[in-house]
Amino acid sequence: MSRLTRRQALGAAAGVAAVVAATGAAQALPARTEGHGADHGTGHSSAGHHSTGRAAATATPGSFDEVYLGRRIQGRPSHGGGHHGHGGGHGGYTVQVDGKELHVMQNADGTWISVINHYEPHPTPRAVARAAVVELQGAALVPLALS
Incomplete structure (x- = not known):
């Protein structure tokens, strides 16, 4: 009977941890993205925008308006091409924190910063x-x- 080495045990534990983390992230993703239909808590609709996979990353997100940790955050598509004309090719999206603009940009992979x-x-x-x-x-x- 062969014995399990410390290196093999650590490798197996790291593999299990990666699978658990990936499964948790996949399950949490639909809760963090904006789904289709009513935007919970705001009454805004984002119908037609699916919340799974890469297709959602390229679709224009719907509007939101909520209080998060005591701060009012709002977001909506804009028609001006972004902040002072720096649209980045995503059609423009405006985000505000307590009524002041938070400059956001969409990356090529569909994520936002x-x-x-x-x-x-x-x-x-x-x-x-x-x-x-x-x-x-x-x-x-x-x-x-x-x-």
């Missing part, structure tokens, strides 16, 4: 707004200075 979470992509603008609220820790959002 903001000036607050530039190196932390999120699946939707709502997720980006929530992450920014957490990162701000109660601080006010200051306007982005452009030359």
